[in-house]
Amino acid sequence: MGVPFLDLKAQYATIKDEVLAAVSNVFDDQAFVLGKYVEAFEAEAAGYLGVKHAIGVSNGSDALLISLMAAGIKPGDEVICPGFTFFATAGAVARLNAVPVFCDVHEDTFNIDLQSAASKVTPKTKAIIPVDLYGQCADMEGVMDLAREHNLAVIDDAAQAFGATRNGKKAGTFAHFGCFSFYPTKNLGGAGDGGMIATNDDALADRVKLLRLHGERPRYHNKVVGICGRLDALQAVVLSIKLKRLDEWNARRAEIADRYNERFKGNDKIATPPISKGNTHIYHQYTLRLPNRDDVAKQLAEQAIGCGVYYPVPLHLQECFSDLGGKKGDLPVCEKLCDTALSLPVFDQMTDAQADQVADAVISAVG
Ligand SMILES: *Cc1c(COP(=O)(O)O)cnc(C)c1O
Numbered sequence: 001m002g003v004p005f006l007d008l009k010a011q012y013a014t015i016k017d018e019v020l021a022a023v024s025n026v027f028d029d030q031a032f033v034l035g036k037y038v039e040a041f042e043a044e045a046a047g048y049l050g051v052k053h054a055i056g057v058s059n060g061s062d063a064l065l066i067s068l069m070a071a072g073i074k075p076g077d078e079v080i081c082p083g084f085t086f087f088a089t090a091g092a093v094a095r096l097n098a099v100p101v102f103c104d105v106h107e108d109t110f111n112i113d114l115q116s117a118a119s120k121v122t123p124k125t126k127a128i129i130p131v132d133l134y135g136q137c138a139d140m141e142g143v144m145d146l147a148r149e150h151n152l153a154v155i156d157d158a159a160q161a162f163g164a165t166r167n168g169k170k171a172g173t174f175a176h177f178g179c180f181s182f183y184p185t186k187n188l189g190g191a192g193d194g195g196m197i198a199t200n201d202d203a204l205a206d207r208v209k210l211l212r213l214h215g216e217r218p219r220y221h222n223k224v225v226g227i228c229g230r231l232d233a234l235q236a237v238v239l240s241i242k243l244k245r246l247d248e249w250n251a252r253r254a255e256i257a258d259r260y261n262e263r264f265k266g267n268d269k270i271a272t273p274p275i276s277k278g279n280t281h282i283y284h285q286y287t288l289r290l291p292n293r294d295d296v297a298k299q300l301a302e303q304a305i306g307c308g309v310y311y312p313v314p315l316h317l318q319e320c321f322s323d324l325g326g327k328k329g330d331l332p333v334c335e336k337l338c339d340t341a342l343s344l345p346v347f348d349q350m351t352d353a354q355a356d357q358v359a360d361a362v363i364s365a366v367g
Contacts, residue, residue: 002304003345003354006185010349011249015241019191022237032233041236042196044243048163049170051178051198053205056231057212060159060181063195064092064129066229067177070207071127071153073098080120081129081157082112083314083326083334089129089157090315099324101125102316104331108274110287110341111138113333118146127153132161132171134310134343135187135253135284136275140166140174155179159195160284162188163250167278172198177208182239187253187284188246194235249348253283256346256355260286263359269366285310285343290366293342299365305358308343 012019026037038056046054057063073079075097081089083102090100104116110133117128128147130138140156147154158164158172159181165171172178180186182194199205210217215226242249257273264270271289275281287310290296300307314334316326328335344358 003306003350003358005306005308005345006347007349008184008189008347011347014349015245018241019238022241023234026233026237029233033230035233037233037236037240038231041231041240041243044240045196046198048243048246049173049178049198051170051173052200052202053198053208055197055199055205055208055212056236057195057197057208057229058231059193060179060183060186060195061088061092062212062227062229063159063179063181063197064088064155064157065095066208066211066227067155067179067197068092068096068098068127069211069226070204071155071176073126073153076124077126078122078124079127079129080117080125081315082131082133083316083331084110084311084337085131085133085157085315086159086311087315087318088159089131090321093129094321098126099124100315100321102314102326102331102334104333105133105337107289107333107337108271109136109276110134110273110337111136111276112143114139114142114146116331117143121146121150121152125150125152127155129155129157130175131157131159132164134273134287135161135164135282136279137161137164137166137171137174139276144174153177158198159183159186161282162186163246164282165280173200176201176204182235187250187282188239188242190235191238192232192235194231194239196231250282252348252350253286253346254281256350257281257283257286259352259355260344260359263356263363264288267363267366270362283346286346287341287343288362289337289340290342291340292366293340296362296365297342300358300361303361305361306345310341310343312338314338
């Protein structure tokens with residue numbers, strides 16, 4: 001038997017009765033969009049994150065879009081983001097006809113390289129989007145210092161890092177905006193699409209709430225052009241149930257990661273993911289760097305062991321951004337990681353035996 005990359009059915013089995021009862025309540029109420037269930041989840045999430053405002057939105061991509069809109073990003077403004085991340089980080093910038101400007105990342109942590117970011121700042125730069133990739137925080141103190149120096153808005157893409165901490169603070173709470181995704185495969189995943197924006201700023205929170213509802217205030221009177229960016233009650237009740245288990249689930253993911261680290265220790269062909277000083281890691285992904293990545297991925301697939309390549313193409317070389325003039329060689333670390341990074345199965349219901357099976361297969365495949 002193989003090992004799945006992610007097993008959401010096993011997780012669901014542990015909460016099924018509670019989820020079905022909560023979903024049934026929402027159906028009885030026939031109140032599906034925003035409303036009391038969403039407000040309850042927002043309050044729970046704000047308490048968990050230790051942040052003043054946690055605002056439920058339609059998905060993580062819209063969380064980024066709404067945050068950029070609330071920051072006043074206009075056509076032609078430049079927004080710096082890493083070239084090694086999920087597409088949505090930069091897609092949100094482009095959708096506002098602003099210009100994503102890609103910077104390099106650190107090879108070991110996969111997170112933003114601030115020297116590279118600083119070298120991209122121009123008079124047109126208005127914001128920066130660090131990403132807490134795979135579940136650990138970027139150097140957020142460094143990002144905030146750079147932003148203060150150049151008067152930039154900071155939108156933290158914490159879509160992969162709900163519950164991760166840095167120097168005792170939760171991911172997504174350092175910046176002007178922290179953006180989360182509740183896509184089902186995320187470590188806090190809903191039953192469909194969902195997202196959230198965290199902020200400690202009352203005025204920005206008010207702006208976000210205005211923008212997620214077509215800029216309408218009061219009803220049918222539109223102050224600004226917003227989007228349809230609401231969170232559903234069905235998502236909120238499922239997320240409330242999962243949030244109560246999140247620390248336990250994140251801890252189990254970290255145990256699996258520790259087990260992998262132990263097994264790969266001393267193997268000079270396998271680079272394991274280090275944790276930066278002051279960070280805790282929630283391992284949305286457990287990602288190795290391997291010289292023969294494609295070959296290892298193929299061998300794992302043959303044994304029905306799940307693995308994933310996040311991400312095969314750096315953003316500066318994506319076809320849709322070709323008009324920005326990115327060339328091979330511009331961001332050497334991003335490009336290298338696209339050829340070497342391989343994510344292994346890690347999920348809260350994973351057994352030690354499954355982790356050992358994956359580790360054995362990787363060790364034998366790297367040769
Ligand atoms: C998942 C993800 C998003 C987008 O979230 P959706 O809810 O799928 O829209 C944005 N950024 C990163 C880094 C992500 O992993």
